[in-house]
Structure formats: structure tokens, C-alpha cells
Amino acid sequence: MGFPGEYPEVHVPNIFIYILSFIAFLRSIAILFISILDTYFSSASSPESQLHRPTLSEILIREFLPVVSFSDLDGDSPPAAVGCALCLNDFAGEEEIRCMANCRHIFHRTCVDGWINRDQKTCPLCRTHFVPYHKMEDYNQRVCIASQSQE
Known part of the structure; x- marks a missing residue:
């Protein structure tokens, strides 16, 4: 029993790694774009919505x-x-x-x-x-x- 002396090698094609890296890059660009839009629209919203209405x-x-x-x-x-x-x-x-x-x-x-x-x-x-x-x-x-x- 115990650990085997050798592990089988797993070969992942390079194209698969490149595709995953590209998808991660697109995801980070999309998150940045959404945060910029959110900041823009929250600051540009009407002043009435940002004011506190007193009870x-x-x-x-x-x-x-x-x-x-x-x-x-x-x-x-x-x-x-x-x-x-x-x-x-x-x-x-x-x-x-x-x-x-x-x-x-x-x-x-x-x-x-x-x-x-x-x-x-x-x-x-x-x-x-x-x-x-x-x-x-x-x-x-x-x-x-x-x-x-x-x-």
C-alpha cells in the first residue's frame, strides 16, 4: 500500500490552455467595463434618488x-x-x-x-x-x- 512510485502523466494540449487564458482575460475586461458603467450611472443618477427623504x-x-x-x-x-x-x-x-x-x-x-x-x-x-x-x-x-x- 502507500503511495505509488510513479504517477501517470496528463497531457493537456496547449491550445486548451490558451483558450482558458483568453476566456479569463475576457472575463476581467468585462468586470472592469461593468464596474466603470456602474460608477458612471450611480454618479449620474438624479439627485432626488440620492437624497434622504425625512420621515x-x-x-x-x-x-x-x-x-x-x-x-x-x-x-x-x-x-x-x-x-x-x-x-x-x-x-x-x-x-x-x-x-x-x-x-x-x-x-x-x-x-x-x-x-x-x-x-x-x-x-x-x-x-x-x-x-x-x-x-x-x-x-x-x-x-x-x-x-x-x-x-
């Missing part, structure tokens, strides 16, 4: 969280943090920020808007609801009315 919930949350300039914050109660917890950059004088109504955390407007666009309804830092507690009933009513009108 009613996102619109209402943004309404409850107004945008202010960092320099406009009250000097009496300075924020606990000097930087945005989402992007980790420090706040500068005229940057637009959103101050959470319930927990008073502050974030850059673009950072927290990206969070809201992902259908998040709580503070990214402490998970407190964005909507102020005293306006929660109004928020729920407006969402309910809008969902009924869409049906």
Missing part, C-alpha cells in the same frame, strides 16, 4: 431641537463637555449645534442630524428621548394624525 418623526424631532450657534449658549450654564461626543471634535464659536431638550447634551447639528436620519429617537450619549417630556403627547398626536392621513 415625519425626523421632521418633528428637528422641530423640537432648534439649531443654535455655540457662541450663543448661556454663559451662566456652560456645557459639561467642550466637544461633540459623536465626531469628537471641539466646538468652535459659530458652529451650529443642537442642545437636547431633556438631558442638555450638545452635539454638532450635522452629527446629530445624521443620527436622527438613522431613525434614532434618543440621545446618542445617554439614550434619553429627544422629544421634551412635556411635549411628548403633542408629538405622539401629530405622528398619529399624519399616519392616518397617509392611509
Whole structure:
């Protein structure tokens, strides 16, 4: 038993190897062409298809969280943090920020808007609801009315 001392030789005609190489070359050209077309058509598509359509919930949350300039914050109660917890950059004088109504955390407007666009309804830092507690009933009513009108 064991391994045989000799193996039979297999002869593959050269033409067969050339044909396989040519097919592999054509395949790589086709993949390159398809990726170029995909890139072209995805960048040339209409801007409306690339825009994020906000839900009613996102619109209402943004309404409850107004945008202010960092320099406009009250000097009496300075924020606990000097930087945005989402992007980790420090706040500068005229940057637009959103101050959470319930927990008073502050974030850059673009950072927290990206969070809201992902259908998040709580503070990214402490998970407190964005909507102020005293306006929660109004928020729920407006969402309910809008969902009924869409049906």
C-alpha cells in the first residue's frame, strides 16, 4: 500500500490552455467595463434618488431641537463637555449645534442630524428621548394624525 512510485502523466494540449487564458482575460475586461458603467450611472443618477427623504418623526424631532450657534449658549450654564461626543471634535464659536431638550447634551447639528436620519429617537450619549417630556403627547398626536392621513 502507500503511495505509488510513479504517477501517470496528463497531457493537456496547449491550445486548451490558451483558450482558458483568453476566456479569463475576457472575463476581467468585462468586470472592469461593468464596474466603470456602474460608477458612471450611480454618479449620474438624479439627485432626488440620492437624497434622504425625512420621515415625519425626523421632521418633528428637528422641530423640537432648534439649531443654535455655540457662541450663543448661556454663559451662566456652560456645557459639561467642550466637544461633540459623536465626531469628537471641539466646538468652535459659530458652529451650529443642537442642545437636547431633556438631558442638555450638545452635539454638532450635522452629527446629530445624521443620527436622527438613522431613525434614532434618543440621545446618542445617554439614550434619553429627544422629544421634551412635556411635549411628548403633542408629538405622539401629530405622528398619529399624519399616519392616518397617509392611509
